[in-house]
Amino acid sequence: MTVVRTQSSTTNKVLGYPLNVWYVAAWDKELTRKPMSRKVAGRPLALYRTEDGKAVALADACWHRLAPLSMGKTLGKDQIQCPYHGIVYNSAGRCVSMPAQETINPSATVPSFPVVERHRYVWVWLGDPTQADPELVPDMHQLDSKEWAGDGETIHAPCNFQLVLDNLMDLTHEEFIHSSSIGQEELSESDFVVTHDDGTVTVSRWMFNIEAPPFWLKNMRDKFPGFEGRVDRWQIITFRSPSVINIDVGVAKAGTGAFEGDRSQGVNGFVMNAITPESDKSCHYFWAFMRNYRLDSQLITTQLRDGVHGVFGEDEAMLAAQQAAIDANPDYEFYNLNIDAGGMWVRRLIERQLEAEGRLVPVA
Amino acid sequence: MAASNIEVWQLGTVVEVEKIATDVQRVVLEPSLPRKAEPGSHIDVMVRIDGTEDRRSYSIVESSEDGTRLAISVLKAPLSRGGSVFIHSLLPGDELEITQPLQNFPLRVGAGRYILLAGGIGITAMINMARVLKNIRADYTFVYAGRSRAVMAYLEELQEVHGENLVVHVDDEGTPLDVHSLVDSATEDTELYMCGPIRLMDAVRRTWTARGLSYPNLRYETFGNSGWHDPEEFIVKVPRLGLEVPVGKGRSMLEALEDAGADMMFDCRKGECGLCEVRVLKLEGTIDHRDVFYSARQKNATEKMACCVSRAVTSPTGLASEASASGPAVVTIEVS
Structure with missing residues (x-):
C-alpha cells in the first residue's frame, strides 16, 4: 500500500476547501430559465431553474465533447440543451435526446449536484451526495426573516477563500482599512474573547463608552433622530465551518445595558457572509447587511447596502493585493499574532474537515 | 462526487478467491493505487486468452471505504469469449493489470423511489447501489431473479441485509419474474436500475416505454456480453x-x-x-x-x-x- 504523506498546518498561507459541505452558489434571484455558469469549489456548474421554479445544478460540460451547457438553453419542463450538438439532458443530468440516432446512449449523463434554496441563497453540495443533508445548511435566517430587513451583493474576490475568512475573523483591520466609516482606535485597544466547538468559532468584542464612528452614528440617528453622545459597541463574529460567517454588530446608547442583553436603546445589524471557494486563488464572497429597525425603509436598505459596498470594496482591494504578494513571495512564511486566534481556529476546523475527507493537501 | 472515466491503470494483487455459487468466482484484489469505488462503478481488467491480452469490464461488488480492497465476482461462461475462464484460473498472489474504478452507471441520490433489478450475475452491479440506498434510508425495492438458488450469488447475505426490501424470483421454484407487474409497480418518480441478460433488459425496456414512464428514469448497464443467441462461429x-x-x-x-x-x-x-x-x-x-x-x-x-x-x-x-x-x-x- 502506498502511503502519501501530506503536510499541512494552520500556518499554511492558503488552505484547500472541503467538499462535503453546502456552499452558496448564487443568490436566489440569479437563477432563471436562462442558464448561468458559475465555478464552485473548482467545479464549473450550469445553474438554472425548471419550469416549476426548482433550482438545478449540473456539471457545466456536456458528456459528449464537454461544451459548456450554460451556453445552451432550457427546454420543456426541466431540460437543458447543449448549444453545440443539441444533446438534451433533464434536471437529473440524464440524456433525454441524442441527435442523429434513434436511441440514447445509456452512459450519457452529466453529474447533477444536490441543491437547496434557503435564506435567499442557492446552496450546492459537490462532495458525496449521500451526505447532502439539507439540515446541514448553516443558519442564516436573518436573511429572510420578518424581523430583519436588508440586502447584499457578491464580490468576486481574487484570493483564496481563507484570506476572506481571516479578514472577517479579525476586525481590528477596520481601524486601518475602514478609517472613514467603521474604523476607530478602540478596536485594536479593546479586548476580545474567542471560543470554539466542533463546527463554530466565535470572536466577541465589546467597546464601552466610545464615540460612534460615522457609519454607526448615521444608523443611530435613523432610529433615534438627532442622537448625540457616546455608545457601547459590539462585534460578535460567528464562523460556521467551512464557509459562513455571521457578524452580530451594533451600538447602543452608552450604559443602557446592551452588554447585559437589553439592546432596545441601540441599533443592531447582522452581516451575513458566505464565502465560496471558486479556485485555489479566487472565491465568491456573498454578503448582506440586515438590520432590525426601520424595517419598512427601502431608503435605509439601499443606503446600508451601498455603504457596506464601499467598505467591502476597501477589503477587496487589500485581499487582492495580499494574494498577489503571497504569489510573488513563495519563499516567505506567514507569522501569526494574538489577534489571529479566531482565524487560526477557523483554519484548524477546516483542516480537520479536509482530513476527514482524506484531502489534506496544501495548495500553496 | 463527479464520476470519473479517466483510465488509470494499476496493478491488482489477488488476495482471495472463493467460489460463491455454481460457476461464480469471487476475487478480492488489492490495487496498487487505491481509490474509493462509487456504487455502479466497474474496473477494466486485462485478461489473457490463448496467450493474447484482452480487456474485460467487471462490476465492483464490494469495496473497502478507502478502496484498498475490492471484489469482483465472475460467472464462468464457457460459450463466451474466454475472459471469465481466465478470471476463474486466478490464484492468490497473482497480479493483473486493472484500472482504477470507472463509472458509467452512477446512482443518483434523491429519487422518490428506487427499483433495483438484477438478473443472474447482473447482481454484481447492484449490490453496492443497494447498500447505499439502505444506508441513506431510501425507499427501494431490490429484485433479484435467477434460474435456481444454486447459481444466485450473494443471495443469503442480501436477504440478511435487505430483509423485506429484497424480492427474490427463482425460475425452477416456479416463481419467475413477471416483468409487467414489476414495471406496473413503478411510479412517475421511480428510478429503475437494472443489470442482467439482454432478454430481461429488453423486456423491461419495452414494458417501461409502453407504460409511458420516463425513459431517463430507466438506468442500465451493459458490457455487450449478452446476446439473444448463443455465439456461433x-x-x-x-x-x-x-x-x-x-x-x-x-x-x-x-x-x-x-x-x-x-x-x-x-x-x-x-x-x-x-x-x-x-x-x-x-x-x-x-x-x-x-x-x-x-x-x-x-x-x-x-x-x-x-x-x-x-x-x-x-x-x-x-x-x-x-x-x-x-x-x-x-x-x-x-x-x-
Whole structure:
C-alpha cells in the first residue's frame, strides 16, 4: 500500500476547501430559465431553474465533447440543451435526446449536484451526495426573516477563500482599512474573547463608552433622530465551518445595558457572509447587511447596502493585493499574532474537515 | 462526487478467491493505487486468452471505504469469449493489470423511489447501489431473479441485509419474474436500475416505454456480453478489402477484422456508441444484435450492425445446439 504523506498546518498561507459541505452558489434571484455558469469549489456548474421554479445544478460540460451547457438553453419542463450538438439532458443530468440516432446512449449523463434554496441563497453540495443533508445548511435566517430587513451583493474576490475568512475573523483591520466609516482606535485597544466547538468559532468584542464612528452614528440617528453622545459597541463574529460567517454588530446608547442583553436603546445589524471557494486563488464572497429597525425603509436598505459596498470594496482591494504578494513571495512564511486566534481556529476546523475527507493537501 | 472515466491503470494483487455459487468466482484484489469505488462503478481488467491480452469490464461488488480492497465476482461462461475462464484460473498472489474504478452507471441520490433489478450475475452491479440506498434510508425495492438458488450469488447475505426490501424470483421454484407487474409497480418518480441478460433488459425496456414512464428514469448497464443467441462461429466478408474472415465463438467480429488487417473505427467496444457500425450487404443467417445503439426498427432492418458486439448465427432458436448443419452464417459487409 502506498502511503502519501501530506503536510499541512494552520500556518499554511492558503488552505484547500472541503467538499462535503453546502456552499452558496448564487443568490436566489440569479437563477432563471436562462442558464448561468458559475465555478464552485473548482467545479464549473450550469445553474438554472425548471419550469416549476426548482433550482438545478449540473456539471457545466456536456458528456459528449464537454461544451459548456450554460451556453445552451432550457427546454420543456426541466431540460437543458447543449448549444453545440443539441444533446438534451433533464434536471437529473440524464440524456433525454441524442441527435442523429434513434436511441440514447445509456452512459450519457452529466453529474447533477444536490441543491437547496434557503435564506435567499442557492446552496450546492459537490462532495458525496449521500451526505447532502439539507439540515446541514448553516443558519442564516436573518436573511429572510420578518424581523430583519436588508440586502447584499457578491464580490468576486481574487484570493483564496481563507484570506476572506481571516479578514472577517479579525476586525481590528477596520481601524486601518475602514478609517472613514467603521474604523476607530478602540478596536485594536479593546479586548476580545474567542471560543470554539466542533463546527463554530466565535470572536466577541465589546467597546464601552466610545464615540460612534460615522457609519454607526448615521444608523443611530435613523432610529433615534438627532442622537448625540457616546455608545457601547459590539462585534460578535460567528464562523460556521467551512464557509459562513455571521457578524452580530451594533451600538447602543452608552450604559443602557446592551452588554447585559437589553439592546432596545441601540441599533443592531447582522452581516451575513458566505464565502465560496471558486479556485485555489479566487472565491465568491456573498454578503448582506440586515438590520432590525426601520424595517419598512427601502431608503435605509439601499443606503446600508451601498455603504457596506464601499467598505467591502476597501477589503477587496487589500485581499487582492495580499494574494498577489503571497504569489510573488513563495519563499516567505506567514507569522501569526494574538489577534489571529479566531482565524487560526477557523483554519484548524477546516483542516480537520479536509482530513476527514482524506484531502489534506496544501495548495500553496 | 463527479464520476470519473479517466483510465488509470494499476496493478491488482489477488488476495482471495472463493467460489460463491455454481460457476461464480469471487476475487478480492488489492490495487496498487487505491481509490474509493462509487456504487455502479466497474474496473477494466486485462485478461489473457490463448496467450493474447484482452480487456474485460467487471462490476465492483464490494469495496473497502478507502478502496484498498475490492471484489469482483465472475460467472464462468464457457460459450463466451474466454475472459471469465481466465478470471476463474486466478490464484492468490497473482497480479493483473486493472484500472482504477470507472463509472458509467452512477446512482443518483434523491429519487422518490428506487427499483433495483438484477438478473443472474447482473447482481454484481447492484449490490453496492443497494447498500447505499439502505444506508441513506431510501425507499427501494431490490429484485433479484435467477434460474435456481444454486447459481444466485450473494443471495443469503442480501436477504440478511435487505430483509423485506429484497424480492427474490427463482425460475425452477416456479416463481419467475413477471416483468409487467414489476414495471406496473413503478411510479412517475421511480428510478429503475437494472443489470442482467439482454432478454430481461429488453423486456423491461419495452414494458417501461409502453407504460409511458420516463425513459431517463430507466438506468442500465451493459458490457455487450449478452446476446439473444448463443455465439456461433461465422464468416465475415468484406469484398472491397478482399477479406473473408472466420469469427470464432471467442472473438468479436471487430477483433477478427482487426486481426485480418482491416483498419477499423470503434470506441466503446460494448455496443453503445455506434462508431464501429458496418453496413450489411448480404446475409446468410440471422444477426444477433447485442448492442443498445440501434432501435428495434433499425435492428429488424438488418442494414447495419455494431460489429464490436453483434454476431451472425444460424440457429433459429438461439441455442447453439440447434445451429444449422449446412454451415456457418455468412455476413458480407462494407466498412467505413
